[in-house]
Amino acid sequence: MTTRRTVLNGILAASGAALLSSTSRMAFAQAPAEVKVALIAPLSGPWARQGELMKKGAELAVADINAAGGVKALGGAKVTLVLFDAGDSTEKAKNAAQRMVAQEPDLVGVTGAWLSSFTLAVSEVTERAELPMLTLSYADSITSRGYKYIFQMSPTGGRQAQDALPALMDVAEKATGKRPATTGIIADNTAASVSFAKPMRDGAFEKSGIKVLFDETFTPPLADATALIQQARSKRPEFLLMLGTSVPDDKLLLEKVNEFNLGKGRMPIIGSGAHMGTPELLKNIGPDLLEGVMTVVGNWGAKGQEGIIDRFKKATGEPWMTQDSICAYGDVMTIIRAVEEAKKADRKAVAEALRKMDITDGPALFYPGNRIRFDETGKRIDAKLIIVQWQKGEPVPIYPPASATAEPIWPKR
Template sequence: MKKILLAGVAMSFGMAMSTAAFADIVIATAGPMTGQYAAFGQQMKAGAEQAVADINAAGGVNGEKLVLEVGDDACDPKQAVAVANQFVGKGVVFVAGHFCSGSSIPASAVYAEEGIIQITPASTNPKFTDERPGPGIFRVCGRDDQQGAVAGKFLATKFKDKNIAIINDKTAYGKGLADETQKYMEEAGKKPTMVESYTAGEKDYTALVSKLKQNNIDVLYVGGYHTEAGLMARQMRDQGMKTLLVSGDALVTDEYWAITGDAGEGTLMTFSPDPRKNEAAAPIVAEFRKKGIEPEGYVMYTYAAIQTYVDAVKAAGSTDYDAVVKALDDGTFNTVLGENMSFNDKGDVTLPGYVFYEWHDGKYDYMK
């Protein structure tokens, strides 16, 4: 009889624990926590962890605490779908992710089907929102057509008498960005001397660099990630080339300079306005730095994605999918990225777009 009674007590206790756990709001971040783009996954993880810690310390959300799950998609589309399905099984109601557009786009189909809200801090391919599978899909970063417009017009104006090559890594992000940049550059009256694609993940781009040299390329625009761009910058200098490397927001990591060393000096890239310079975000920036974390790149964008979701849940009064989507559609949000942020009918953010940055002495800052 004692055993039965104890089992019953244990069962009741277990149910109580389960109910308490269920009362928590389970959210997630997902990105390349491993692999060659892991620097960006670590940015997202750092931003998400700090946001959850700060929100919970301030009392949580509608009386409930946030619980964070972290998913590793390695920027692989199939792995991203697997991660999305794992989140479904864990009761996740919101995902701040993914990083690569090639991961965010297929994962978004799972989230839309399962009623999970997704706000990506980093996926810039226009298709992510142009072809979104449901209303709960948003982003707090810009789009590649915006980024490409800034880059393309700049290249056509600044280097109108120079030989420009445009290359891409064949990914959704890299090719999409390169195509948009080429389109706007040509609309501004400048045709590229050379257009090529390359394979991501290789260690030796000597053949490509030799071809650039043969074509007297003065400016190389790279639609791709920092790992390959860094190697190209270094290998161009090894061949005695002074070619300027220009790229997009996938160079916003100190790891780029770790690859290039002094060969990265003068590299130009487009990225949204630096949230570290937002005065309202200064206390959070200081908190990161106190922990030895530099909130570069997409750290603050991930933080902002979670801030935005939390404010929408508070406005909705619950985590009900439809109610939170409506709050996101109708609301304006003050985040570490700026004040009065809102979303348009596609789920794209209304914050300012892209500006140029320059790498100098191991750091990037606004181009002078």
Template sequence: MTQAGKFTLRLAAALVALAGAAGALAQPKEVEIAIIEATTGPWSVNGGRVIKGAEMAVEEINAAGGIKSLGGAKIKLVVADAGARPDDAANAAQRVIASNPNIVGGAGAYISSQALAITEITERAGIPWLFGGSADQLTGRGFKHVFATNMPAGQVTPRIVPIIEQFAKLSSGGALKEVAILAVNTPGTIAVADGVEGALKARGVNVVAKEVFAIQLADGTAIAQRVRRARPSMIFFSTAIAPDTKTILTSLAQVGITPKNTPFFIYGGGAFDPEMLNLMPKEGLEGTAVFANIWPTKKSGDLEARWKQRTGQPWMTFDPAFGYGHVWVLKEALERAGSTDRAKVSEAMHALKLESGPAVAALNGPVSFDAKGVRVNPPALLLQWQNGVPVVAYPADVARAPLLKAQ
């Protein structure tokens, strides 16, 4: 081959390599976001729904062109099992970070004690991290990269007690007088129960009974009997999972206390879970009220309809709404940061002021955070079981149905 021929071949090879390199540069890298939620253990149902909500958001974002400021980079979800204990969750966080050094943000877990353990790890790595837990400690440690989309327990008391009083008045037609408080022993639920107890006593309400029990209660008979002897005019129950809610409601019904004759006001995730309909008849739930921060309202657009079509589930709980909303919040922060640098993404998170869009639809209202990562003015909603479905009944501007009264 002549020298000219050899030169031509080398030139052609160089041009092919250059074209390949240009093509590679044109393809934006994937952006890795971690979700650490329980896929085993007592929280697995809730954790599984969070993950499905996050997956739904990722599919929508990627289908719409990915992260525009990063050249259309697609989001890749990295999922890890938080297990049953805080140690399990911490170990999962360590493994995820070690195995995926390019993670730019993440979220989880559903339970505050697990989120506390996870964020000890993610904070040291400088990873912006979202969670739906309510324990005040989550944002009270001086961390720079934690962001709470739920209402912290310390804010719940001043927001929930006026709603409890209003609910009592609307439900029974009279002022709140005697209350029994029941609570499962997890950080968030206990903090709320203690706060409500103190606030009610300060208002002159008589707390006639207080029962605290370990999660996964096997038998609520003794608790129900003590509550019956206390003769409360209303019951406040701070719970975490559906089986415990079923155990308490069933045990109380066996001693003649039901939502039809005594107003039930519940704080916590297990009370509006679709699993409840597999655990007890819908008649035993009718009229039960539940305080929530996140739930589809008449202002949420077609989000719930898309979720139901995707999953076949009867309604969208707060679990997938958190998963969906958290991914969208991180997406918006990445758009504003225009970078996958974790510190810049955290800065963008602190500066966020979302007034519209998918994150706002999922998380019920504007989304922004203060210097500690606490959500500014999170929503307060009252749900009520009506005809086998929990619907928003208060406040009126977002309610889907009027409040039912106790008989």
């Protein structure tokens, strides 16, 4: 028997269902059709190759996210990548950042700017705009300014220098039975190189019993490397710390190294940064001249990442996945993970989600240490370095053992 109460309950139930359906439709209607993420990197000038590799990594991340259904917390909103060219100077990088925040008010996050000097300039702009920025740049000063919207994914240059020297000494001792006692330094004066070399210059070499035979600094772009490498030829250190930041400078230095018969592994050469592991360097110099050269990086396609490396190679035609590409891929994934956790495409909410983030899955698997969490300055707490060495025409990870795909080579004297 149908009563007034039964009818009323039915009406209320139907009304409630309609209200829920309406609310759900409103939520999806309010969700943005797209979520914008920016990449600001040098896409022209001497560092354009690094920017290109970052672009390829970021584009693959966007494609993967959209293929998997977009941003699920926002009703499947698609991710759009917006590109800005940082150019070849800090002034151009800062101008690009100003255009970015003016032209794209809906950005939820940005990754870039590769060269630490550029990142320092760009992050001044993103900080004022309260736009979260993730970066692979190394300079310690990036996260020492009290900023709230910068997130440094790689270990700082100072941290890398502190960790790299003991690791390199262990590699040398394992290969030769003894630790090196002498070194030489050739470095440019960019923020990343200065940051990397400072702890070593300030006492790390001395504590390790290593004598610095010469310490040379140059301003990029380098016109002639003869005088610099002449120091290495005349003083013959047991290893050479060679800290440039661009492929053209690396090319000049390494060509002169080989002209003076110091290359092909005869003198261990250690650099810093992914530019020393690019396919472009191989094309310009060749495998024989690069053999044995090492570089310390904040990330690399390593053991355990074979799946993403294979897909990247197929999608881009690149022979391997460098720090630039895998960091850009991971950074975009991390920003979108923060959007998912914030449940809205709001840059302040995304920044807060990044500050609270503590994950060991998803994007965390694309960074050494396999964990993403940040300290109060924006440094990734568990960031670790990787040492890569050119062997038979390919830059392969040799340290730490968990990431290594090859045994290290260190020539005996």
